[in-house]
Amino acid sequence: MAEDVSLDNWEQKSKDHTKQYKNFLQRADKNKVxxxxxxxxxxxFKKIDCLNCAACCKNYSPRFKTTDIKRISKHLKLRESVFIDTYLNLDSDGDYVVKSSPCPFLGSDNYCSIYEQRPSDCHRFPYTDEDVLLKRPAITLKNATFCPAVYFVLEKLMP
Structure with a gap:
């Protein structure tokens, strides 16, 4: 594993290492990882402060599962149908996602106005502490292009 990982120019380094990441994810010792x-x-997350970035909230949408919709609607004191009509669309996979980017719940200070009620996808993102990193390599590779934490973890995992 890599000793120290610099975040200088991480976007370009991540792009340059995509092929290595892909090969690593295909061959990785699952238990060791x-x-x-x-x-x-x-x-x-000792090195990276999401509030300095929020690229995930600015460019992509989580899936809003039924439980997320129920919880967030209640929090916002909206009927579920009103919440869906106001904020969500169905994507090509049949998942509810936000209608617009950046996320309508992201403030100009990069704070989330529904943070305590946020969708489970947001809570789990960037999946750097769970098996999604290996089970869904396409998602991991995509996330490495815009999330410095994914880049950091992949670099640390590389032999």
């Missing part, structure tokens, strides 16, 4: 992830996730 899963054992390392919690510590690497923690290290990443």
């Amino acid at each position: 899963l054992k390392a992830l919690p510590d690497l996730h923690e290290q990443a």
Whole structure:
């Protein structure tokens, strides 16, 4: 595993390493990676403050599952149908996603106005502490293009 990872010019480095990441994710020792992830996730978020970035909230949408819609609608004191009509669309996979980018709940200060009620996808993102990193390599590779934490963890995992 890599010793230290610099976040200088990380976007370009991540782009340059995409092929290596893909090969690594295909061949990785699952048990070894899963054992390392919690510590690497923690290290990443000691170096990275999401409030300085919020690229995920600015460019992509989480899936809003039924439980998320119920919880957030209640929090916003809206009927579920009104919440859906106001904020969500169905995507090509049949998932509810936000109608616009950036996310309508993202403030100019990069704080989320529904943070405590946010969708489970937001809560779990960027999946650097769970098996999604290996199970869904296409998502991991996409996330590495805009999330410095994914870049950091992948770099640390690389032999």
